[in-house]
Amino acid sequence: MKNAIEVKDLDFYYGKFKALSKVNIDVRRNEITALIGPSGCGKSTFLRCLNRMNDLIPGIKAEGSIKVEGVEINNGTTDLVDLRKKVGMVFQRPNPFPLSIFENVAFGPKIHRMAKGDELKDIVKSSLQKVLLWDEFKDKLNKNALSLTLEQQQRLCIARLVAVRPDILLMDEPCSALDPVAIQKIEDLMRFLKKDYTIIIVTHNMQQAARVSDRTGFFLLGELIEFSETDKIFTAPSDKRTEEYITGRYG
Amino acid sequence: MIERSFEAELLELNDLILKMGNMVQTSIHKSVEALKNRDESLSKDVIESDRNVDDLELLIDDKCITLIARIQPMAADLRFITTAMKITTDLERIGDLAVDIAQKNIELITMPLLKPLIDTPKLADIAKKMIAESIDTFVKRDSTRSIKIHSMEKEADKLRDLITDELAGIMMKDPTTVPRALPLLLIARYLERICDHAMNIAEDVVYMVEAKVVKHLPIDKK
Numbered sequence: 001m002k003n004a005i006e007v008k009d010l011d012f013y014y015g016k017f018k019a020l021s022k023v024n025i026d027v028r029r030n031e032i033t034a035l036i037g038p039s040g041c042g043k044s045t046f047l048r049c050l051n052r053m054n055d056l057i058p059g060i061k062a063e064g065s066i067k068v069e070g071v072e073i074n075n076g077t078t079d080l081v082d083l084r085k086k087v088g089m090v091f092q093r094p095n096p097f098p099l100s101i102f103e104n105v106a107f108g109p110k111i112h113r114m115a116k117g118d119e120l121k122d123i124v125k126s127s128l129q130k131v132l133l134w135d136e137f138k139d140k141l142n143k144n145a146l147s148l149t150l151e152q153q154q155r156l157c158i159a160r161l162v163a164v165r166p167d168i169l170l171m172d173e174p175c176s177a178l179d180p181v182a183i184q185k186i187e188d189l190m191r192f193l194k195k196d197y198t199i200i201i202v203t204h205n206m207q208q209a210a211r212v213s214d215r216t217g218f219f220l221l222g223e224l225i226e227f228s229e230t231d232k233i234f235t236a237p238s239d240k241r242t243e244e245y246i247t248g249r250y251g
Numbered sequence: 252m253i254e255r256s257f258e259a260e261l262l263e264l265n266d267l268i269l270k271m272g273n274m275v276q277t278s279i280h281k282s283v284e285a286l287k288n289r290d291e292s293l294s295k296d297v298i299e300s301d302r303n304v305d306d307l308e309l310l311i312d313d314k315c316i317t318l319i320a321r322i323q324p325m326a327a328d329l330r331f332i333t334t335a336m337k338i339t340t341d342l343e344r345i346g347d348l349a350v351d352i353a354q355k356n357i358e359l360i361t362m363p364l365l366k367p368l369i370d371t372p373k374l375a376d377i378a379k380k381m382i383a384e385s386i387d388t389f390v391k392r393d394s395t396r397s398i399k400i401h402s403m404e405k406e407a408d409k410l411r412d413l414i415t416d417e418l419a420g421i422m423m424k425d426p427t428t429v430p431r432a433l434p435l436l437l438i439a440r441y442l443e444r445i446c447d448h449a450m451n452i453a454e455d456v457v458y459m460v461e462a463k464v465v466k467h468l469p470i471d472k473k
Contacts, residue, residue, distance in 0.1 A: 206325065207323055210325070234325045234326060234329070235325075235326060235329060235330065235462065236326065236330070236462030237326050242326075243326050243327055246325040246326050247255075247324070247325055247326050247327055247328050248255050249255065
């Protein structure tokens, strides 16, 4: 099976408001998938469906099928703690805990009782290596995470996810608080990580989607209008609405 | 809806391509007239005015590069700007070929006329029509005419072959005619090359409008 995620006929409601309508998408493993579209089009809602983060909001309803690594997760029996371990999320603003670098990365493995002692140290080391922070901070692991730059904090948040061995990384505008140099570094990191993870990124920055992703989906008013290879979307989109949006004619 | 801020710049680019297209059409027209009328000063005019075509090519390229850097175009805009860059290259080469014709004219004028020109003006007419058509398809974003332009190119190939065969026959019969026949042979070749460039433009327009690549495809697949 080459798909990490398979979504069929997904409808999503906030109370009576239908935020997603008949969304069908297959996300390929070890690819970076970008979701673009105007504000309020449903792309972040969709992203949050993939690890059931919307469940925290009262009055929501999701209908349809969402399979993660072949397992249906849109039902009453899914273990949400386990799901969110498998499908981690990076947010707009880096949100490290006000703890040391070490404690931030060790937090997940400790909670999930995955490791302790030297094994825990190894996980922290390999996770920081994955996000290319190890060499710089291997002697400063007790440094408070909040003293890092925003870009380093965002890397640390990714390391925190990586530590619990997820399959999928969801990124909701992970670069919107970062300057251009930091953005480039996070994008480089995403490319580096995709050999081990499936990454889905929501971004308002179309150039970022064009630079970093393998496939791109365009959402509009709760519908997935078009989903195909990024090269195709940005040079020859099939749908007129995609064309209008990415050339700035929409709205 | 507020017009996109760079819409005027895209329109300006369109107008510049049209202007360059008109310039090379004029150059070909003049070089062919100069050939028919053995007109040295008109030939020199073609050679001198080629600098304007070259300058315009540089200006258009510069505009395209600036637009790519500044607006980071996507989809139809991206295809339009990249096509404009390719078309200027073809137009500039057409301008150079008009100069080549003019230079051969100047050589020919120093010698008696080998034979009345019949097929060469016909070939020149096709070349002029093909450029006019292909520029028009670009300006009007009309991708439907590439087949028609392709059939004109085939016609041009046939005429070039006819001219080549005829001149080869004359040269074989009387080798002293070679100095007078060779420039005519080359002119036919230049005109046929002009048609090829016009065909390139028409094919690029198909990509620009439909995002479909028809280059190097057999006619029935275009």
